[in-house]
Amino acid sequence: MSNHTDSPSDLTRRTLLRRTAAAGLLALPAAGLLSACVGSSDEPEAPTQYSGTVSAENPLGIATDKPVEIVIFDGGLGTKYATDVHMPSYTAKWPNSKITFSSTQEVSTTLQPRFASNTPPDMVNNAGSKLMDMGALVGAGQVADLSDLFAAPSVDIAGKTVKDTLVPGTVEAGTYNGKPYVLNYAYTVFGLWYSGKLFQDNGWTAPTTWAEFTALADKMKAKGITPFSYAGANAAYYMYTVILTSAAKIGGPDVLKAIDNLEPGAWTNDAVKQAAKAWGEFSAKYGDKAHLGLKHTEVQLLQDQYKVGFYPSGSWLENEQAKDTPADFKYQVAALPSVTAADKLPATGLYAAAGEMYFAASKGKHPQAGKEYLRHMLSKAGAKGFTELTKSLTVVQGAAEGLTLSPGLSSANAVLTAAGANNFNFRFDAWYKDLDLEARSATNELMFQGGDADKFVTRIQAAADKIKADSSIPKFSR
The missing domain is CATH 3.40.190.10 (Periplasmic binding protein-like II)
Structure with a gap:
């Protein structure tokens, strides 16, 4: 996933693909994240943050001599695209800003305690069967606004901002109540x-x-x-x-x-x-x-x-x-x-959409460098290298041109072309983790455990109504 699971997404990835797949019967402690992250009298202090001077060469104002920490989900897409493509691109531009890199197959298990203590990494790939509740993170102020990233110039496409280089709808796919917080990077079919x-x-x-x-x-x-x-x-x-x-x-x-x-x-x-x-x-x-x-x-x-x-x-x-x-x-x-x-x-x-969530942590030590890392992911070279290694498209327009496509990716391109304007997606799974989990459980009941359609829709509707009535849960719309 993903979903997608263990990988979109998602697409979800597994959001497509966003594409982010998770346990059909296993609930994650989203409420715990909310209670730990939302401001309270005993909330830990945010760390002192690194910053630099904004310039044409340094549009996001990173501290060029300070480190940046990134964490990548190790699922269906692997991590080679990060270690072999995106990290070298960032390092070539900023050799004195050292990258601390780690990967995990259980994002929430690994990172939730760090967000709760205001010591998160600077950039996170939030995906997999144990992804963090994205809506809760945004609502708790733990996610940096990416407006300046999308307005910054492309790394290697002259005369265009990052947003100009993206497939239409990319920014909107990561927007929560009017502000872009998440980069959905992989374009999933x-x-x-x-x-x-x-x-x-x-x-x-x-x-x-x-x-x-x-x-x-x-x-x-x-x-x-x-x-x-x-x-x-x-x-x-x-x-x-x-x-x-x-x-x-x-x-x-x-x-x-x-x-x-x-x-x-x-x-x-x-x-x-x-x-x-x-x-x-x-x-x-x-x-x-x-x-x-x-x-x-x-x-x-x-x-x-x-x-x-x-x-x-x-x-x-x-x-x-x-x-x-x-x-x-x-x-x-x-x-x-x-x-x-x-x-x-x-x-x-x-169903086709931008998926596989990446974001900069607002309370990391160097969130602007986290955004700068995303800018390198969104370069044409960075997107092309990703596609070569993962057999997955990105949201960067034209980045796959000239590549010899694998059978699956070629087929995905063909069905996407055939769909034309008739492609669509949903977003509730990234907004409301509890609703996503209830939908998974109800789906397994329907498909494997003798459930029926009436019970399926009634059960998930009840979960949706409960979320809507709970004023403590941030709400989103499109």
């Missing part, structure tokens, strides 16, 4: 992933209608292949993204906007209910209940062994599975098939 070799060998094509989907699933099942699956232990985010993608195609993208804005009855909307019913019934017939206890990499390995047909994920998947994927597997991605003949969006409609 989410859909149903499959083996091009498996399909070619069997003469199969990706389905665009639900009837074609079930007919193909019957053929897979007859060959001993589980037609569709995801991992219940830590990737329920992937599955509720599928359900909400179908809901948006059935009822239009405003269905997702209403969910983000905590509107009354947003989850019990008929489009959400129809999508949940279709996928719940499909899973009961074509899924594998034993996968409730598996982690994402375990189900992904089964797919690499041709034991699973379709797997829902973001475009980080190909890189995440590189070491286990047969050389001729040929990852491909398809948009979700239409659920009904009356869907408001075409079958090519797609």
Whole structure:
């Protein structure tokens, strides 16, 4: 994730992809973060911060002789892009500003105590199954405003500000109540992933209608292949993204906007209910209940062994599975098939968005250097190097030009082009961690534990209503 999990995102990453996947049944201590971070009489003092003089050469005013600390999530994207591309770029420009680098697979476990004590690193990649509650961090004043980053000149695209170089919607994707706090860096395409070799060998094509989907699933099942699956232990985010993608195609993208804005009855909307019913019934017939206890990499390995047909994920998947994927597997991605003949969006409609969250900590020792590090990530060279190493696109326009794309990334580009303007996303998962966790748990119940669509939508609606009524939780809208 991500989601995406353990990697977007997310996309979520796993927000796409934001794409940030997390445990379907495991709650993280978001409330503890809020209580620890929000000002109180015993709140620790913020550290003395380093600063320098703003100039044309130093647009963010870093202290050029002071260190910067960064922490990168080690998931599906790995960390090589940081150590081999972005860190050398920063160091070449600022050789006397030493980088302290570390990585973690459990961001909240590692960093939450440091934010609570006002001793955070300067720049954080907040992703994975144990990501921190982004909305709580923003609400607690722990995240630096990135307006000056986006207004600064690009590192290597002459005559343009950083914002000018980005895919439209990038800044907005990390905006909370009018201010940009988060850089969603990876551009994630989410859909149903499959083996091009498996399909070619069997003469199969990706389905665009639900009837074609079930007919193909019957053929897979007859060959001993589980037609569709995801991992219940830590990737329920992937599955509720599928359900909400179908809901948006059935009822239009405003269905997702209403969910983000905590509107009354947003989850019990008929489009959400129809999508949940279709996928719940499909899973009961074509899924594998034993996968409730598996982690994402375990189900992904089964797919690499041709034991699973379709797997829902973001475009980080190909890189995440590189070491286990047969050389001729040929990852491909398809948009979700239409659920009904009356869907408001075409079958090519797609969940695609900027994901994988990065931010500068407002109470770090050198937050401006954290932003400067992000500026180097957003250089054309930095974005191109990221794509080469991770097989994932970035939000920097044109950065992948001239690259030889892998099968999965080439396929993701193709479905994104086919979607045109019909791509969409949601943001509640980054805004309200408790709602994200409830959605994961309800999704596992629906898909693996005999739940039904009515219970699914009613349960999550109740969680959304509770959050809306709680004045202690910062609210966001779009």
